Amino acid sequence: MPGTIDDLIASIEVELEAAHKRSKKAGAEIQLILDKAQQDGRSALSAEEDERVAELFAARDQAKGDVTGIENKLANANKIKTEEMERQAEQRKAEPTQTRKPSYDQVARVGREERTYRKDEDPNGKNFLLDVSRQFLYQDVEAASRLSRHMQEERVERAQFLQRATNTGAFTGLVVPQYLTDMYAPATAALRPFADICNRHQLPADGMSVNISRITTASSAALQASENAAVSETNMDDTLLTIPVQTAAGQQTVSRQAIDRGQGIEDVTMQDLFNRVHTVLDSTLINQASTGLSAIAAANAYTDASPSGAELYPKILSAAAGVEAAMLAMGRPTHAVMHSRRWYWLSSQMSSTWPMINWTGIPAQSAGVANSGSSYGSGVRGVLPCGLEVIVDNNIPTGLGGGTNEDEVYVVPNSECHLWEDQDAPLMIRAEQPAAATLGVLLVAYKYFAYTFGRYPNAMQKIGGTGLVTPTF
Template sequence: MTLAELIAQARTARDTAIATRQQEQDALMALRSDENLTEDAVSERVATRDAADAEVTRRQAALAALEAEQVREDEIAALQARTVPAATRAPAYDRVARVGTEERTYRPDQDRRGRQFEQDVAAAFLGDYEARDRLARHTQEERVERPDVVERAAGTGAFTGLVVPQYLTELYAPAAAARRPFADSCRPHDLPPQGMTVNISRITTATSTALQASENTAVSETNIDDTLLPISVQTNAGQQTLSRQAIERGAGVEPVVLDDLFRRYSTTLDSTLLNQATNGLTNVATTVAYTDASPTTAELYPKVLEGLSGVEAALLDQATGDNIAVMHSRRWYWMQNAMGATWPMITQPGIVAQTLGVNYATTYGSGVRGVLPNGTPVIVDNNIGTTLGAGTEDEIYLVDRQECHLWEDPDAPMYIRAEQPALASLGVLMVVYGYFAYTHARYAHARKIAGTGLIAPTFTGV
């Protein structure tokens, strides 16, 4: 078997290893989406994926070694052709090893500014094996044609204008965002495909029954009546105009900007549900006042129960019991900092004895962060205001999550990329938008704890 055949065989093996590795990665991602997955199952699949990674590395190293050997063989053949004595009879044509005229990997006549080289450097850093192959071939070509330059013992500082800087694109720091913890806890619905208003019928005058006064006398009758609850469909949108230079000559600029627009979209949606005038949760909730110059967690907790009592009293048989408490992260950590020697008189399911609730130690935006002493789940959301009331107060919201309705387009947010509007200035317009509607007022049930007892907390263990 010739060296060229060995190289072809090694390249095929390398490509097969890459395909196998991708299959293992896809299987791992599918497993992680399984709600019933176990830690052992994930660990086993990760080990299989890592083994496939190692096999790709091994196959790539073997291919690189064969290609380097081929380059060296071509060098030797070229040297032999130049050092044959003139008096020596020339061998037959098919007995001579010749250097072919294969084109260079990166050619100035085809890519004068070296853009392909720069893209391959960036792609190789992100794991593109084909880009790595092209760079390896380029290095070998340079060793053959310009060994004095490639092998010279000079550091990169001597070639500041020639060494491509390596920006750690995988470690870029996106702007932090509060995102949408409360919105993700609401009862979701698909937004109707047409119209800018969603109407809900509410029975505002109920029928009646009463004890019949005597036989053959009229029984109670009250005509049922309803009132429409109109809910406006709102548009959440943002835009950014990028120069073509930033997109075409930058590394990952467009995905980074798009990701940030999506983050702002989520934050605006969630903040609207909480804070919008008239319909936001803070404006439809009935206040449970907590006024205290020296607030403590022990004093705050009864207010939570008062609020939950009001939620159930408002909903009666429509209460689902799926209650949640929504609070700012500073309030959740303040409640955790409290120490005490008293506990609720009535035990609660899922609560360890002699503790005031449970912290699940999950990350921000990951759903339920813990439960209060009576088992009510806590949602932490930093879109809640911290300059309310006296100026440094936040609020705690208590709701039945099944009565917090959110309609969204299944495809939202949507993305428009338009080049024509800013064509004359070489700009590309990026727009992110979506439609949504919401209500917390199908039943007037929501409660909020507010007052001077919720001023900016101090962490003193009480």
């Protein structure tokens, strides 16, 4: 059966709002790309960025065209509603009858419907977790209804992210309400310091891999031997770089008693689940075999039985030089990523000599500057004399080397540390088979991501060896 004119107007307004959001989002991403190029000091966008900007302009123009068409539909619907209201006004002029008017709560009204899970009513996500668990444990009809309504709301407001998160057959789950991921972002970001400085991209709309082109044979140029002689020619060639989409997941077993009678369990549960997911993502970027940062970075050995900061610093510069030699005009070394123990060891080192060349803003007689009030996961911890910004990340292993007591320091251009994930972080959650013997329910949170550091050989550099054993203070 067709709905009322008010239902039609409400659905058109939802459609109009979604079109406005698409247009605004495309414009924001265009500005982000341009800001990035400006920040890097590049006079032109890369071919990949040009292509993406063209796609975004097309998407924005399409959204603007949609807005125009939807506004016309809305105007026509409002016109019909106005005519209906005029007819109803004429009908009300008739003589009143003795028919009893319907009760207030029996009259249909159209207005703004609040979200099922709201920050003002469920600030820590307790009701959301309870509904997930009770629907799984008891097949609770009301809990299932609320979760179904929540997912419908997500389809309206974050349809593109929901599609990306659920289109693979391997997993299905519930999108965590956005305000909860926003609320826990500061805490979880502390467990992904390196991931947060990567060059982030939107995860593709579908598929379980990301494909990008890597130029392996460049064109050539040379002096012409003589007039009308053949000029140098080398056909460009590229190799397809296929990057798998991976799943970062964490789990937490919640007791049935806590679900039924617990107070405040939602803080611990949500925090633990989010921490696990973001930690495994960051650790994967650094430590995964073959493709992780440690595996792909070119090695710079620092071997010394009595290491010192004065000896380590030139090795960092050597790694930075290696990055620049590999990247040339395509990028520059921007960050030194190290374990917290290495940062504090460097901070403890004393010296009576200083670099011949210091970066702007670094005091002349200083081996670097620490950001005041900085702490783990809060961003850049300090700046080395050569301008490299230091990121402290304790996902770097400390059991490397023959003595299983070494760590590594990485020097990277963050523009080439590519990470694909959904910017709005649509973490998923689902209830798995309960631990029946202990009356527990297993809650699993997960998200999808892809990454690569391999577009340019030797663009990532690392320092390792016996000079990076457990520091002595």
